[in-house]
Amino acid sequence: MAGVQVLLGLLCLSSAQAGKLLVVPMDGSHWIGMKPVVQELGKRGHQVVVVIPEVSMTLGSSEHTTTITYPVPYTEEEMYESFKAGMAKIISQNIVTELDKLQNFILLLDIVGEVSVRNCESLLFNKTLMQKLKDWDFDAVLTDPFDPTGAIIAEHFSIPSIFMQVNLACGVDFPATQCPSPASYVPQRYTFYTDQMSLWQRTVNLMRTFLQPMACRHLYTQADEIASRFLRRETSMVEIMSHAALWLMRFDFVFEFPRAVMPNMVMIGGISAAKPKALPTRETSMVEIMSHAALWLMRFDFALEFPRAVMPNMVMIGGISAAKPKALPTDLEEFVNGSGEHGFIVFTLGSMVSELPEVKAKEFFDAFRQIPQRVLWRYTGVVPKDAPKNVKLMKWLPQNDLLAHPKAKAFITHGGTHGLYEGICNGVPMVMIPLFGDQGDNVQRMVARGVAETLNIYDxxxxxxxxxxxKVIHDKSYKEKMMKLSAIHRDRPIEPLDLAVFWTEFVMRHKGADHLRPAAHDLNWVQYHSLDVIGFLLLILVTVMFVTFKSCMFCFRRCLRKSQKKKNE
Amino acid sequence: MAGVQVLLGLLCLSSAQAGKLLVVPMDGSHWIGMKPVVQELGKRGHQVVVVIPEVSMTLGSSEHTTTITYPVPYTEEEMYESFKAGMAKIISQNIVTELDKLQNFILLLDIVGEVSVRNCESLLFNKTLMQKLKDWDFDAVLTDPFDPTGAIIAEHFSIPSIFMQVNLACGVDFPATQCPSPASYVPQRYTFYTDQMSLWQRTVNLMRTFLQPMACRHLYTQADEIASRFLRRETSMVEIMSHAALWLMRFDFVFEFPRAVMPNMVMIGGISAAKPKALPTRETSMVEIMSHAALWLMRFDFALEFPRAVMPNMVMIGGISAAKPKALPTDLEEFVNGSGEHGFIVFTLGSMVSELPEVKAKEFFDAFRQIPQRVLWRYTGVVPKDAPKNVKLMKWLPQNDLLAHPKAKAFITHGGTHGLYEGICNGVPMVMIPLFGDQGDNVQRMVARGVAETLNIYDxxxxxxxxxxxKVIHDKSYKEKMMKLSAIHRDRPIEPLDLAVFWTEFVMRHKGADHLRPAAHDLNWVQYHSLDVIGFLLLILVTVMFVTFKSCMFCFRRCLRKSQKKKNE
Incomplete structure (x- = not known):
């Protein structure tokens, strides 16, 4: 494991260096990953303006930023209703065959497509607000491409855009960056394949690759129409997104299968699990560890603190506000410590799903009754009368803090990226129950690495x-492999949050990142695949063959004529 | 420009964290890039063993390391003679047509191939030394793949290898890492193309891409033979290199054309020009700058210094030993300051070439006589009697320090990567005279960015x-574009030296970097390009067509027979 975890100490900027950043975030869990970046940028002295709809699930004001809201033509109840309807459709599907997967994929595209344009028109055609944003004269736009609004605004104002990637339904990040993705070992999203595929799987994968442009067209049908109408020219989201200066990829190869990436992709996977210091070995005391610390990473910022002398082994990393495990509240601490040597299990299905159909919930209660571990479950559904004592139900639970606890033995999760990186970071094996979206693929990656088991919510x-x-608790190999992944993941020269902040500032400072844009963007499909070149070579070959053939025929005929003449003579 | 240039403060390791690293470097200018990494690793407490031949041009002992030499079957004179003969062959070529380029490329492959195996046998079959190295039980091998010895040793000992890439003649780094390189916008090395190619250029480039495996076989003919003999199985350098854990790429996209990269490639371009602080604005005084410094980056290391308190705006970056511009010696300072407002020109053709044929040298002296700038020229050849007064000839010159001087107006260079990054870093426009190897391509990249002019040594x-x-001195656009490149290049979250050190240690700590290895390595050519899949799909198509056709024919015949029967009746 990394002995010395060294960090960037980001410092405050002088007013001359401070820039103006427009942030157009996406609702739901996506905001969890973006919020720390936005706050950090504001803290560093930039003028950060976050534009959000009046009605949303998780969006709200953040520290060190200005938040502007705009009206939308739906109520909170309507929003939750439509969300629940979509979830119900997805959970009720049993996905077994390739055709099921394809149907599920198309259903997902439909649902996502609808959500993604929900706010787009409300903001773009809000003339007063748009004029206000224009007057601000921003240096860059930071946005989540899941919601096309930010990308369209950047295009309209002609300012560089930075996309914080979340596994997009049609995988648009790869065509939009011209990133090569050989179908032979790069599984398309929502195929649930690994990087080792059989001939049949590779066939499906290749066909999915060919279908990708169609999937993107399907997903962005409405967005393409709005963008064309707003920008007053025929355009598409794929084209607009291809102008992005930079992609902040929520990606770490400890988890993703190795593949080619483009120079304007910055890997910031694990940003929500980012921790400023190496985890203590699990079964030890803090006092003992502190007594031989080589280095003190001080969560200390002289923007707040008065300047003073520090010792050489103190490294200033104040401003790393991302989730660092905090001590648990007393009641939780008592509950988990009461689990003794058996430890406890953390169970959540993400920020969006806190209920389950009664019959499904019963299966979980029945299982938990038969284990010695205690269980912390984020659950707000119907509770049976005979609910077992070792289960604590909560409306919300401090997931990262719990996973960081030495007694955490397993993590039952839907496989969302935040929880996933928190699990990796803290080295807790998982039982994964994917529900929708990228979760199926995420689960595949963890299972392929031997650190998780997967179950189907349907059956x-x-x-x-x-x-x-x-299996994950008693078979030592799960824990061992997870600890190895954890060590690799945490062993990095610079924290993902710092990297995200650095590159966002980079784009603001240099007004884009043109030097990272591959020339592939200027080629058409035929040129990119060198088909014109191959045609040209074939033409030469055919010409040469034709000329040779004709010459031979000519010589042959002459010889024939001569010999016939001779005969005749 | 980067307001706050923040750096990794690398600290010394406890003995438990220290590892054992074997270094097998390459002679010549290659060692310049590797030496600071090796010294930094030694300084950080690792046991670093550098194995070098008894006879070499630039190799020698380095600080904080153990150096071991081995005997080779040639003398210093013989080595220099063969080097000079190769150089003479290359300089005497006039490269105009594509055929010239191809011939020059093959000549280069021959010369490089010979140099690269010069020491290979001497070390591999030195049983005593090899046993000694084996007993050491190293954690990793750091080597320059230009010399195949290190790679073969890593393979033999089954320890992870780290390759410090230098533009290899056959471009082996891309096939060996399975990095996709579409011929449509990624120019093959030694074509001297940019990323914007005409149909004809793309045709040549595609053919070069197809020829690449052949070029590698040609280059490594001898090395392949030695490796197969030594490892006692049929193998090739391309195969051995494909096992590398990590590639430290001397690559920066400020200079290279944007293209896909693989996760096990770490970009460390500019390592020799690395500077720990932002350059002062050119026309100012040091005292004034210091008076309002926001931050002091202290070249200070508590490995040497006694621990003491420091102030909050002091950042410890001791151990960044790579070229930071030093004040010039008095005589040089006087000479360059005497140039007045016209400034001066730095002229070197690299560490290997300090002489020119008399007739060529005359052209340079004649040109310099007609300009108001002073010239500093690394030249040891024949000096004409009427050599102009504004030219100072030197055996060796402090290139980076001179380029960092505010009066430096232009840099005449052959286009080697070290000088190139020093020029970019200090923002000095260039007149480039490529001699051999990757220099032709390097020059293309600079010319394409509008920061250099190129000349042909032949005419x-x-x-x-x-x-x-x-042109480069008076046309302001050269300087402006160069300053922009410089700002982008120096604006990075972590210094290339620190990055190189971090990743080398990473491989030592985790015994490789398996999680960065793409599954493409396990596929054959047919599978990688999905040709088996396409064949499979075609087979299905043909079968369906055949069955349809046969069915139709069958129906048709039946109908026909019926109607004929009817007719007959």
Missing amino acids: ITSEKLLVALR | ITSEKLLVALR
Whole structure:
């Protein structure tokens, strides 16, 4: 493991260096990853303006920033209703065959497409607000390409855009960056394949690759129409996105399968699990560890503190506001410590899903009744009367802090990227129950690395859950492999949050990142695949063959004529 | 420009964290890039063993390391003679047509191939030394793939290898890492193309891409044979190199054309020009600058210094030993200051070439006589009696320090990567005279960015030189574009030296970097390009067509027969 975890100490800027950044975030869990970056940028002295809809699930004001809201033509109830309807559709599907996957994929595209344009028109055609944003004269736009609004605004104002990538339904980040993705070892999203595919899987994958442009067209049908109408020219989201200066990829190869990346992609996977210091070895005391610390990473910022002398082994890293595990509240601490040597299990299905159909929930309660571990479950659904004592139900739970606890034995999760990196970071094996979106693929990656078991929500039973839980808790290999992944993931020269902040500032300072833009963007499909070149070579070959053939025929005929003449003579 | 240039403060390791690293470097200018990394690793407490031949041009002992030499079957004189003969062959070529380029490329492959195996056998079959190295039980091998010895040793000992890439003659770094390189916008090395190619250029480039495996076989003919003999199995250098854990790429996209890269490539371009602080604005005084410094980057290391308190705006970056511009010696300072407002020109053709044929040298002297700038020229050849007064000839000159001087107006260079990054870093426009190897391509990249003019050594005249020099000095666009490149290049979250050190340690700590290895390595050519899949799809198509056709024919015949029967009746 990294002995010395060294960090960037980001410092405050003078007013001359401070820039103006427009942020157009996406609702839901996406905001969790973007918020620390936005706050850090504001803290560093930039003028950060976050534009959000009046009605949303998780969006709201953040520290050190200016938040502007705009009206939308729906109520909070309507929003939640439509969300619940979409979730219900997805959870009720049983995905077994390739055709199921394809149907599920198209359903997802439809649902995502609808959500993504929900606010787009409301903001773009709000003339007063748009004029206000224009007057601000921003240096760059930081946005989530899941919601096309930010990208369209950047295009309209002609300012550089930075996209914080979340696994987009049609995988638009790869065509939009011209990143080569050989179908032979790069699985398309929502195929749930690994990087080792059989001939049949590679066939499906290749066909999915060919279908990708169609999937993007399908996903962005409405967005393409709005963008064309607003920008007053025929355009598409794929084209607009291809102008992005930079992509902040929520990607770490400890988890993603190795593949080619483009120079304007910055890997910031694990940003929400980012921790400023190496984790203590699990079974030790803090006092002992502190007594032989080589280095003190001080969460200290002289923007707040009065300047004073410090010792050489103190490294200033104040401003790393991203989730660092905090001590648990007393009642939780008591509950998890009461689990003794058996430890406890953390169970959440993400920020969006806190209920389950009663019959499904029963399977979980039945399974938990049969294990010695205690369980912390984020659950707000119907509770049976005979709910077991070892289960604590909560409306919300401090996921990262719990996973960082030495007694955490397993993590039951839907496989969202935030929880996933928190699990990796803290080295906790998982039982994964993917629900929708990129979760199926995320789960595949963890299972392929031997650190998780997966279950299907459609046909889950208490027996299956018990088998999976016992496996990840008692089979040492899960924990060992997870600790190795954790060590690799945490061993990095610079924290993902700092990297995201640095590169966002870079784009603001240099008004884009043109030097990272590959020439591939200027080629058409035929040129990119060298088909014109191959045609040209074939033409030469055919010409040469034709000329040779004709010459031979000519000589042959002459010889024939001569010999016939001779005969005749 | 980067307001706050923040750096990694690398600290010394405890003995438990220290590892053992074997270094097998390459002679010549290659060692310049590797030496600071090796010294920094030694300084950080690792046991670093550098194995070098008894006879070499630039190799020698380095600080904080153990150096071991081995005997080789040639003398210093023989080595220099063969080097000079190769250089003479290359300089005497006039490269105009594509065929010239191809011939020059093959000549280069021959010369490089010979140099690269010069020491290979001497070390590999030195049983005593090899046993000694084996007993050391190294954690990793850091080597320059230009010399195949290190790679073969890593393979033999089964320890992870780290390759410090230098533009290899056959471009082996891309096939060996399975990095996709579409011929449509990624120019092959030694084509001297940019990323914007005409149909004809793309045709040549595609054919070069197809020829690449052959070029590598040609280059490594001897090395392949030695490796197969030594490892006692049929193998090739391309295969051995494909096992590398990590490639430290001397690559910066400020200079290279944007293209896909693989996750196990770490960009460390500019390592020799690395500077720990932002350059002062050119026309100011040091005292004034210091008076309002926001931050002091202290070249200070508590490995040497006694621990003491420091102030909050002091950042410890001791151990950044790479070229930081030093004050010039008094005589040089006087000479360059005497140039007045016209400034001076730095002229070197690299560490290997300090002489020129008399007739060529005359052209340079004639040109320099006609300009108001002073010239500093690394030249040890014949000096004409009427050598102009504004030219100072030197055996060696402090290139980086001179380029960092505010009066430096232009840099005449052969286009080697070290000088090139020093020029970019200090923002000095260039007149480039490529001699051999990657220099032709390097020059193309600078010319394409509008920061340099290029001349051909074969037909250089004083007039051409004058035109080029006046252009880069008086046309403001060269300087402006160069300053922009410089700002982008120096604006990075972590210094290349620190990055190189971090990743080398990473491989030592985790015994490789398996999680960065793409699955493409396990596929054959047919699978990688999905040709088996396409064949499979075609087979299905043909079968369907065949069955359809047969069915139709069958129906058709039946109908026909029926109607005929009817007719007959």
